[in-house]
Amino acid sequence: MELVSSDIQFYFLCSLLSLFSAFIVRSIFKKPSSTPLRLPPSPPSLPIIGHLHYLRPLLHKSFHHLSSNYGPLLYLRFGSYPCLLVSSPSMAEAIFKTHDANFAARPVSPFDDGLLFGNSGFVTAPYGNYWRFMKKLCITELLSPRQIERSHTVRHQEITKFLRQLIQSADKTEVVDVSALLTKLTNNNICRMVMSTRCSEQDDEAEKIRNVVKKSFAMVGKMCLADSLGPFKKFGFWFFSKEAKEVNTTYDELLEKLLKEHEEKARNNIIGVKFDTEDNNKDLMDILLKAYHDENAEFQITRAQMKAFFVDLFLGGTGTSAETMQWAIAELINHPKIYKIARDEIESVVGTSRLVEETDIPNLKYVQAIVKETLRLHPNAPFIPRVCHEDCKINGFDIPRNIPVAVNVYSIGRDPTLWENPNEFCPERFLVPSKTETNKGQNFDFIPFGGGRRACPGKNLAYAMMNITIASIIQCIDLKVIGEGGNGAKVGMEEAISVSLTMASPIRCLPSVYFNTFDA
Ligand code: HEM
Numbered sequence: 472m473e474l475v476s477s478d479i480q481f482y483f484l485c486s487l488l489s490l491f492s493a494f495i496v497r498s499i500f501k502k503p504s505s506t507p508l509r510l511p512p513s514p515p516s517l518p519i520i521g522h523l524h525y526l527r528p529l530l531h532k533s534f535h536h537l538s539s540n541y542g543p544l545l546y547l548r549f550g551s552y553p554c555l556l557v558s559s560p561s562m563a564e565a566i567f568k569t570h571d572a573n574f575a576a577r578p579v580s581p582f583d584d585g586l587l588f589g590n591s592g593f594v595t596a597p598y599g600n601y602w603r604f605m606k607k608l609c610i611t612e613l614l615s616p617r618q619i620e621r622s623h624t625v626r627h628q629e630i631t632k633f634l635r636q637l638i639q640s641a642d643k644t645e646v647v648d649v650s651a652l653l654t655k656l657t658n659n660n661i662c663r664m665v666m667s668t669r670c671s672e673q674d675d676e677a678e679k680i681r682n683v684v685k686k687s688f689a690m691v692g693k694m695c696l697a698d699s700l701g702p703f704k705k706f707g708f709w710f711f712s713k714e715a716k717e718v719n720t721t722y723d724e725l726l727e728k729l730l731k732e733h734e735e736k737a738r739n740n741i742i743g744v745k746f747d748t749e750d751n752n753k754d755l756m757d758i759l760l761k762a763y764h765d766e767n768a769e770f771q772i773t774r775a776q777m778k779a780f781f782v783d784l785f786l787g788g789t790g791t792s793a794e795t796m797q798w799a800i801a802e803l804i805n806h807p808k809i810y811k812i813a814r815d816e817i818e819s820v821v822g823t824s825r826l827v828e829e830t831d832i833p834n835l836k837y838v839q840a841i842v843k844e845t846l847r848l849h850p851n852a853p854f855i856p857r858v859c860h861e862d863c864k865i866n867g868f869d870i871p872r873n874i875p876v877a878v879n880v881y882s883i884g885r886d887p888t889l890w891e892n893p894n895e896f897c898p899e900r901f902l903v904p905s906k907t908e909t910n911k912g913q914n915f916d917f918i919p920f921g922g923g924r925r926a927c928p929g930k931n932l933a934y935a936m937m938n939i940t941i942a943s944i945i946q947c948i949d950l951k952v953i954g955e956g957g958n959g960a961k962v963g964m965e966e967a968i969s970v971s972l973t974m975a976s977p978i979r980c981l982p983s984v985y986f987n988t989f990d991a
Pocket residue numbers: 593594595606661783784785787788789791792795850851852855856919920921922923924925926927928929930932933
């Protein structure tokens with residue numbers, strides 16, 4: 472089944488960002504409290520609603536407007552619910568570096584374990600032993616450079632399949648939904664990495680999981696709504712509880728089946744995988760099961776935590792990367808000169824007889840710059856939700872404990888004092904050595920993956936997937952938009968009303984083949 476672009480609305484970032492949105496909605500029902508603290512500056516507010524009237528459906532645009540007009544550190548009040556808006560590299564540095572441990576928590580999930588994204592998840596986990604254990608496992612094993620290297624064959628196979636599909640459509644002069652194909656490609660990459668090829672193609676468990684996760688995301692929306700009912704929220708939760716339980720049971724059964732299969736195969740050593748042995752065929756489920764069965768592990772993870780972690784990976788790894796690639800392709804179609812420069816670079820590095828490979832990427836600086844420039848202009852998480860653990864001071868201002876913080880990634884990426892012509896798509900700016908340094912985490916003017924100890928652990932995998940996919944498309948395919956404007960028709964760059972930065976409409980194009988490596 473083909474996925475449509477709206478399918479990518481389900482993802483883990485929503486569990487991050489919708490939590491934050493839920494806080495804003497809930498704020499209306501909270502009682503006001505006065506404070507003698509020296510708080511950061513505030514824009515003019517209205518009685519009772521505070522700063523709610525500044526908010527528009529595109530929340531990141533509202534935040535951008537607020538920070539551009541009133542400054543890089545703002546104390547906002549939505550109803551009686553306060554929040555800190557952080558919109559400059561130096562203020563982001565205060566959150567991600569100077570006070571890193573103090574801001575390492577996220578707003579508490581209003582949901583319990585009755586929903587997939589409940590309190591067992593890693594993304595929403597409190598900053599404590601469970602989070603520390605999983606973070607270490609992510610860095611040393613699950614999302615380590617070695618594991619990413621191991622999975623490069625999966626990406627190669629999936630990209631080959633993806634290109635063949637585009638070539639077939641080109642032969643038939645058939646319009647394709649590039650957004651849907653990119654989503655499917657990313658989903659397949661992540662699912663195969665997590666559960667490996669042993670996930671049978673016929674039964675298509677990966678597809679079933681995607682569907683149930685999608686349903687559960689819709690449930691999150693409903694639960695947010697229920698949560699906003701203040702004194703009546705228990706009624707709201709009760710109203711949706713049957714549906715939530717059904718979604719949860721389906722997911723639980725599916726995951727349990729997959730886990731049992733992995734355990735069974737490990738016991739019988741059918742595929743050469745034993746949890747306690749080194750094996751290059753291990754997928755993420757094998758690695759996590761090894762930690763689960765290890766009685767001497769620093770932390771005993773539960774089965775529920777394992778299952779919730781897979782949800783985090785499916786959601787965190789798919790929508791984010793697929794949506795970023797959609798923006799990149801849209802920008803490339805709208806900037807044919809940039810497309811040509813990148814293609815020339817690929818030709819000069821790879822030649823004209825083979826498909827670009829991951830080992831070529833370090834030499835494809837311009838392609839890498841295209842991906843970074845896309846993340847600067849269209850960061851999938853336009854603001855990052857954190858919470859202040861203990862009272863502290865930033866820039867001489869008092870920051871009260873428990874206050875939610877939004878780090879304004881979108882505004883930092885478009886700040887005219889940091890970026891020349893900030894609204895223009897110009898990959899060249901990332902070829903300058905000082906901006907290349909940025910990506911080593913030295914500065915905080917480019918933070919699409921967040922920062923500090925809670926930064927995205929999937930960053931290297933995301934770059935690996937995005938760089939090779941974008942390079943392969945540029946090398947092999949030309950994409951023509953069908954619509955008004957004839958040959959020069961552009962892709963519409965409108966943003967969807969969503970907590971992540973998503974395109975409003977799918978990219979529908981007529982592909983034509985520039986270079987076909989599969990001819991031979
Ligand atoms: C373009 C792609 C991606 C973007 C833009 C992105 C962005 C982010 C951001 C902004 C955060 C919050 C960071 C913070 O609080 O400082 C995050 C967290 C996270 N991301 Fe990513 N991400 C991407 C891809 C991935 C991939 C491929 C995976 C794994 C398969 C992944 C897994 C996670 C996880 C597990 C967290 C939670 C970390 C924690 O709470 O400690 N992400 N991501």
